[in-house]
Amino acid sequence: MTLAAPEAKPSPYNHQTVLWVKHWTDRLFSFAISRPPTLRFRSGEFIMIGLALEPKPILRAYSIASPGFADEIEFLSIKVPDGPLTSHLLHIKPGDEVLMGKKPTGTLVLDALKGGKRLFLISTGTGLAPFLSVARDPETYERFEQVIVVHTVREVAELAYRDLFEKDIFDDELVGEQARKQLVYYPTVTREPFERMGRITDRATSGDLFKDLGIDRDRFDPAEDRAMICGSMAMIKDVAALLESHGLVEGANSEPGDFVIERAFVG
Ligand code: A2P
Numbered sequence: 001m002t003l004a005a006p007e008a009k010p011s012p013y014n015h016q017t018v019l020w021v022k023h024w025t026d027r028l029f030s031f032a033i034s035r036p037p038t039l040r041f042r043s044g045e046f047i048m049i050g051l052a053l054e055p056k057p058i059l060r061a062y063s064i065a066s067p068g069f070a071d072e073i074e075f076l077s078i079k080v081p082d083g084p085l086t087s088h089l090l091h092i093k094p095g096d097e098v099l100m101g102k103k104p105t106g107t108l109v110l111d112a113l114k115g116g117k118r119l120f121l122i123s124t125g126t127g128l129a130p131f132l133s134v135a136r137d138p139e140t141y142e143r144f145e146q147v148i149v150v151h152t153v154r155e156v157a158e159l160a161y162r163d164l165f166e167k168d169i170f171d172d173e174l175v176g177e178q179a180r181k182q183l184v185y186y187p188t189v190t191r192e193p194f195e196r197m198g199r200i201t202d203r204a205t206s207g208d209l210f211k212d213l214g215i216d217r218d219r220f221d222p223a224e225d226r227a228m229i230c231g232s233m234a235m236i237k238d239v240a241a242l243l244e245s246h247g248l249v250e251g252a253n254s255e256p257g258d259f260v261i262e263r264a265f266v267g
Pocket of ligand 1: 154200234
């Protein structure tokens with residue numbers, strides 16, 4: 001009697017190659033991996049990313065920082081010294097293998113928002129990642145007249161992608177022209193001197209945010225403003241409460257609303 005060879009089980013992960021790595025600070029780095037031909041995702045979604053460590057692979061949720069049509073898949077990560085994943089991931093080099101899940105998902109997508117005039121993309125730290133995707137997608141500029149990328153960090157060096165939002169995006173083949181007319185970059189720093197200081201919650205509550213943007217009111221307006229929020233839990237809670245107190249309603253994929261939230265994932 002001959003036994004049939006056991007069928008090889010398909011891997012639950014995509015096995016992808018690291019293309020580049022960029023270290024911003026001792027707390028923050030970006031990297032890109034090859035795109036599996038089968039992967040489809042909407043700008044703003046997240047996916048599981050990890051390494052084939054022993055005794056078992058470790059994966060964590062990461063927002064995809066590239067727009068939905070990009071050739072390479074980019075991520076922004078923190079470095080946690082004892083983090084089960086990031087303490088290893090921070091050592092990756094071009095050519096290394098990274099594991100990626102097969103099912104992207106998430107709420108920070110245009111589909112979860114009602115139409116509006118102005119889109120606020122509000123983030124702290126690595127919470128900027130999904131907005132790197134949304135702000136590089138032409139559809140965002142078709143849906144909204146103005147797109148405001150808000151990034152609050154502790155130190156100036158943590159303003160990752162500042163060059164992208166201050167100049168490179170304006171030369172982007174796909175969104176450059178729209179970005180020049182419609183994109184506003186609004187970085188704020190909380191723990192060292194900077195041209196614009198303070199938490200976004202404080203700047204919105206004081207009315208400075210609106211004054212800086214040339215908007216003639218001191219609060220969010222549910223008739224015009226839409227928002228996506230991503231970052232620390234505390235920031236999300238505070239910004240969501242502020243938006244709700246101004247009459248904006250949280251949305252979801254199943255029921256689009258005025259704002260959507262997602263915590264930034266920690267490795
Ligand atoms: P702060 O320096 O005043 O704490 P972290 O690195 O801890 O994730 O924080 C990133 C940024 O988010 C920091 O600039 C921090 O400001 C800011 N932040 C933290 N909590 C809140 C909050 N509840 N609302 C708004 N911003 C916050």
